[in-house]
Amino acid sequence: MPELPEVEVTRQAIAPVLTNKVIKKVTVRRTDLRWPVSEELAAKLTGVQIKSVGRRAKYLLLNNTRGTALVHLGMTGSLRWLKEYTEPTSHDHVELELASGWLRYTDIRRFGAWLWTDNLKQHPRIRELGVEPLGDELTGAYLQARLINRTQAIKLMLLKQSLIVGLGNIYASEALFRAGIHPESPSGDLSRRMCDKLVVAIKTVLTEAIAQGGTTIKNFSSGQGEIGHFQVNLQVYGREKQPCYVCNTPIEHIKQGQRSTFFCPNCQPSDLI
DNA sequence: ATCGGGACCTGCTTGC
DNA sequence: TGCAAGCAGGTCCCGA
Numbered sequence: 055m056p057e058l059p060e061v062e063v064t065r066q067a068i069a070p071v072l073t074n075k076v077i078k079k080v081t082v083r084r085t086d087l088r089w090p091v092s093e094e095l096a097a098k099l100t101g102v103q104i105k106s107v108g109r110r111a112k113y114l115l116l117n118n119t120r121g122t123a124l125v126h127l128g129m130t131g132s133l134r135w136l137k138e139y140t141e142p143t144s145h146d147h148v149e150l151e152l153a154s155g156w157l158r159y160t161d162i163r164r165f166g167a168w169l170w171t172d173n174l175k176q177h178p179r180i181r182e183l184g185v186e187p188l189g190d191e192l193t194g195a196y197l198q199a200r201l202i203n204r205t206q207a208i209k210l211m212l213l214k215q216s217l218i219v220g221l222g223n224i225y226a227s228e229a230l231f232r233a234g235i236h237p238e239s240p241s242g243d244l245s246r247r248m249c250d251k252l253v254v255a256i257k258t259v260l261t262e263a264i265a266q267g268g269t270t271i272k273n274f275s276s277g278q279g280e281i282g283h284f285q286v287n288l289q290v291y292g293r294e295k296q297p298c299y300v301c302n303t304p305i306e307h308i309k310q311g312q313r314s315t316f317f318c319p320n321c322q323p324s325d326l327i
Numbered sequence: 328a329t330c331g332g333g334a335c336c337t338g339c340t341t342g343c
Numbered sequence: 344t345g346c347a348a349g350c351a352g353g354t355c356c357c358g359a
Contacts, residue, residue, distance in 0.1 A: 088355090112353080127353090128336095128352095129336090129353055130351085130352085162337055163335085163338085164336060165354080205330085206331095210330095213354090223351090269352075272339090272352080291352095311332085312332075
């Protein structure tokens with residue numbers, strides 16, 4: 055489900071109710087998520103004070119007095135703040151109880167994760183991550199340097215979290231449309247000018263999506279239960295055969311790495327392929 | 328090192 | 344109506 059904007063919107067929603075609060079109790083109903091939820095996680099989190107709620111890539115970071123809990127939402131995960139307790143369903147796997155309410159983690163497909171670390175920078179899932187797209191490190195020069203000699207299609211490269219973090223299947227297609235770049239272009243063939251344009255497109259689409267509360271296609275909602283509204287701004291994703299908003303050409307749908315890609319064949323010319 | 332594909336898991340939609 | 348196939352916002356791991 056969630057890409058960077060949805061994770062960031064979730065972070066912004068839950069940070070105010072968690073910051074400086076004490077976790078009274080941790081309930082893990084299922085441990086078989088993406089990786090097994092360790093007994094250490096529940097033991098360490100119980101009784102700690104949350105110092106801040108951060109984000110690195112698509113991981114939420116519950117920074118606390120003993121270390122950090124990393125929460126990944128996978129494809130179908132969500133976090134929800136409950137002021138009043140409700141009976142958990144079969145997909146509610148983790149819960150934190152605080153004095154003022156409960157933080158509940160729901161994840162139908164269980165591709166998400168809850169991990170514990172007391173050395174965040176050296177954690178294997180964090181160590182190998184690429185640059186944050188909304189920070190100063192992502193520039194056209196960085197992108198071109200990392201893409202040089204790579205033959206893989208640019209859409210697939212944008213999904214690699216070791217290059218740039220935060221983009222997923224929706225925003226990768228959207229960024230390429232906004233940059234006017236065909237998704238099958240060999241990465242190493244992008245000119246510096248195109249890399250500059252792509253970087254601007256990535257930053258713009260993610261920033262706008264965060265401002266709109268993320269994209270809700272199926273069931274994303276922020277930690278306070280608000281759905282996102284960016285889906286009305288999607289230019290190509292999910293719009294197969296519908297007219298391009300810019301030029302009226304029907305949007306095309308292809309598969310790359312067994313995943314859907316959407317693009318406008320006119321606005322995103324294939325001259326590099 | 329880079330790539331392509333399969334794997335993990337559940338639920339919903341589509342087509343015969 | 345029923346059932347199988349295909350699809351979904353992520354990412355790790357394997358073999359070539």
